[in-house]
Amino acid sequence: xxxxxxxxxxxxxxxxxxxxxxxxxxxxxxxxxxxxxxxxxxxxxxxxxxxxxxxxxxxxxxxxxxxxxxxxxxxxxxxxxxxxxxxxxxxxxxxxxxxxxxxxxxxxxxxxxxxxxxxxxxxxxxxxxxxxxxxxxxxxxxxxxxxxxxxxxxxxxxxxxxxxxxxxxxxxxxxxxxxxxxxxxxxxxxxxxxxxxxxxxxxxxxxxxxxxxxxxxxxxxxxxxxxxxxxxxxx
Numbered sequence: 001x002x003x004x005x006x007x008x009x010x011x012x013x014x015x016x017x018x019x020x021x022x023x024x025x026x027x028x029x030x031x032x033x034x035x036x037x038x039x040x041x042x043x044x045x046x047x048x049x050x051x052x053x054x055x056x057x058x059x060x061x062x063x064x065x066x067x068x069x070x071x072x073x074x075x076x077x078x079x080x081x082x083x084x085x086x087x088x089x090x091x092x093x094x095x096x097x098x099x100x101x102x103x104x105x106x107x108x109x110x111x112x113x114x115x116x117x118x119x120x121x122x123x124x125x126x127x128x129x130x131x132x133x134x135x136x137x138x139x140x141x142x143x144x145x146x147x148x149x150x151x152x153x154x155x156x157x158x159x160x161x162x163x164x165x166x167x168x169x170x171x172x173x174x175x176x177x178x179x180x181x182x183x184x185x186x187x188x189x190x191x192x193x194x195x196x197x198x199x200x201x202x203x204x205x206x207x208x209x210x211x212x213x214x215x216x217x218x219x220x221x222x223x224x225x226x227x228x229x230x231x232x233x234x235x
Contacts, residue, residue, distance in 0.1 A: 004099070004107035005114065012081055017115065024069055025123040032062055032127050036140040058142035062127050066120060067164045068192050074116040074168035075188035079181040081108045082172065087179065105226045109172070113165055120161045128157075163211040167191055169222035176225055 036058055082105070128148060135144055146153055170191060175184025195214065 001103070001107055001110070004104065005111045008081060008108050008111035009115070012111075014115065017077060021073070021115075021119040021123075024073065025119070025126055028065055028069060028123060029127055029130050031065070032058075033130060033134060035061060036131055036142055037134055037138045057145035058131055058140060059128075059146050061142070062124065062131070063160065066124055066127065067160070067195075070116055070120045070123070071164055071168055071171075071192055072185065072188045073119075074112060074165050075171040075175075075184050077112045077116065078109070078168055078172045079175055079184040081112055083175040083179075083181045083184055086176070087181065102226050109169070109222065109225070112168075116168075117161055117165045120165060121157065124157055124161065159211065163215050163218075166215050166218040166222075167195070169218045169225065173221040173225045 085108075128146060131140065131144065132148060134140070168188060168191075171184045171187035174187040175181060195210075
């Protein structure tokens with residue numbers, strides 16, 4: 001399986017995705033630093049951050065923007081690795097190999113999942129570390145509500161990253177079902193609205209049970225994406 005995953009990275013030129021992930025991380029880091037220390041979110045009349053309910057600490061915008069960015073990023077990669085392969089008929093060649101179709105699809109999905117999970121975790125660590133370092137010299141507009149010396153911080157970071165990256169499998173299933181790369185990417189934006197948006201004081205982002213349910217649903221959609229691959233026709 002690991003050889004197939006590395007083959008997928010090589011075939012899809014993973015270097016360009018590494019470059020794009022680094023650029024994305026740098027943009028997010030710069031934006032969060034400006035948000036925290038240059039007051040771009042402050043109300044001009046009161047001088048305090050004008051944030052939605054529940055988003056008045058620094059971890060909230062970090063989790064929001066990293067989740068949004070990498071959910072879309074992961075969906076774009078899944079679209080390129082899998083949906084486009086179906087559309088361009090390159091999957092026909094791959095399915096002619098003496099390897100089970102399901103194993104090929106799983107290796108493609110894992111190649112994207114592992115890359116984006118690692119990228120998201122490293123990006124979050126960069127953002128949290130950068131904000132913490134900045135607090136040694138400046139005063140943040142948002143209270144720093146995390147402790148990077150606490151093990152619980154890293155457990156929570158890993159769990160949230162797992163949920164976000166896994167959630168992209170829902171978008172993949174929709175893209176395969178509709179035979180459209182665009183549908184995959186559009187679905188990721190709809191998932192962002194569903195999971196991250198606020199309706200008054202109501203939001204799913206801080207619900208403790210919701211991530212568990214969402215991960216289970218995402219796993220089910222991942223299963224549906226590969227089920228029947230041995231017998232169904234290509235797109």
